[in-house]
Amino acid sequence: MTFQPIDYAFFQQPTLSLAPALLGKLLVKETEFGTASGWIVETEAYIGPEDRAAHGYGNRRTKRTEVMFGPPGYAYTYVMHTHCLMNVVSGEIGHPEAVLIRALEPCSGFDLMYQRRGKVKKELELTNGPGKLTKSLGIVKEDYGRGMFEYPLFIADGKEVGSIAVGPRIGINNSREAVHYPWRFWVEGNPFVSK
């Protein structure tokens, strides 16, 4: 199964517009072992420098956050504990903004995903969390800085989604007022949403 990367212009929209627009799109990763992909069903927006939960809060510019200060459409990967998390850089050049991919509905490459996830037996457990989906697709920190409009890691057109739900983000309990920002978006009723 082959997929076509989306046009670069797709990434040129405000972060709070791009985050819900990514729902229903396909996230695809090709490796020497094969291709795996899934429909995006849950995203979160992180908008520095005002957002306490964002890594770019206060315009913190380091080797890790550097890619977020560049043009949109590039991958911002980083390691959390023992897991790799995947973001799409968004917003204007000079603004540290990104969209975290929190959950997918598996589309292709099931054998590869089960193999990479080891003990997992249920399809539901393959990609229903930000650390799980990167492991299933084989996304690693070395993908940092890749363009998401070209092979081997890219966004492709997917399918229409029904209604989109909005709410506060997850796992950012130390972020004071930012805890309540309604910057999490998900496909209503989709079982793969991490919750």
Added chain:
DNA sequence: CGCAGGATCCGCT
């Protein structure tokens, strides 16, 4: 150079 703190996951209670 040391250490504290995570945008998480999994297994056990």
Added chain:
DNA sequence: GCGGATCCTGCGA
């Protein structure tokens, strides 16, 4: 529900 695993990163001394 809770805590441990485990690994950088970022910052202060």
